[in-house]
Every structure is written in structure tokens, then in C-alpha cells.
Amino acid sequence: MERCPFCGWQLISCSCVFKKLGYAYKEKTWDEETKSLRGHPTCGLPKDVYEKGLPPKQEKKWHKILEKKGRIPYIVYPLLCSRCGEHWPDFFMVPDDVWEHYVEPMERDSIICMPCFREIVTLIDGDPDVLALLNDKAILHFHG
Numbered sequence: 001m002e003r004c005p006f007c008g009w010q011l012i013s014c015s016c017v018f019k020k021l022g023y024a025y026k027e028k029t030w031d032e033e034t035k036s037l038r039g040h041p042t043c044g045l046p047k048d049v050y051e052k053g054l055p056p057k058q059e060k061k062w063h064k065i066l067e068k069k070g071r072i073p074y075i076v077y078p079l080l081c082s083r084c085g086e087h088w089p090d091f092f093m094v095p096d097d098v099w100e101h102y103v104e105p106m107e108r109d110s111i112i113c114m115p116c117f118r119e120i121v122t123l124i125d126g127d128p129d130v131l132a133l134l135n136d137k138a139i140l141h142f143h144g
Helices: 016-020 047-052 056-069 096-102 114-124 128-135
Strands: 029-031 036-038
Touching (some): 016 056, 096 114
16 A cells, blocks of 8 residues: 555555645544544544545645655565565464574564474474474464
8 A cells, every 4th residue: 555655654544635635634532431432423524525535626636745745655565584585474373482482582573484483493492392383273374
């Protein structure tokens, strides 16, 4: 998704468009007590803008504002295994104490693919229980 040159978030969902066009936009907030959203029903926008989007004239004005600021094209930055460089490895989860035992502190926030993690376990101590855990179908896998 293209990034907003004003806030850095996804252009399609940020509120900069309304703020830059002079609307009194106010985001709704989550009320933990009532477990519901609080705020103006249309976030302070005119009802037709809230329900149907910007009229064509304002849409053109917004695009001119974007062009003047400079647009940020969408570029894919793939997730990589920090050890072997595999693109978009499947994710998996192990208990925190297992991860902390086998992954050095400076790499604990990194992505490591399953084959590399198995190799790390084997290189460090080859714990059969951990290797069995990694072969267990119950371990959580999901695609990145």
C-alpha cells in the first residue's frame, strides 16, 4: 500500500486527507470500560463525505496536495530469515524459554526459518525433546 507522505501510515486509511482539506476530523477512540468506540458518529465529517468519500473536486485537490508534497511509492521489502536469507519463510512459534536458550540476545527479534532453527538447536546441544517439538504437528505454523 502506498504510504502517506505526511504521517507515514497507509495512504488509503490515514486521516491526513481530511485534515489537509480542512475538515474537523476526530478519530474515534476505544473505550475499554464499555468495550465500544467513542466519538462523533461521522468522526466530525459531513455525513455525505463520511458515507460516500470525497466529491471529485476535493479528490483532485487532495491529489494536488499529494503531488506537491511528493508521493511515496509502494515498495515490497520481503521478510527474510536472518541466518540464511530465505524470502518469506513460514513462521512458527516455540515457547519463549526455548527461543531464548537457542537464539542469541541480539537476534531474538529477528526472523529465523524452521530449517535454520533446527540447525541451531543441533549445533548447540541437539536436545532431542526440542527437536521432537519442532517435528510435532501441533507446533504453530503460519505463512508470512
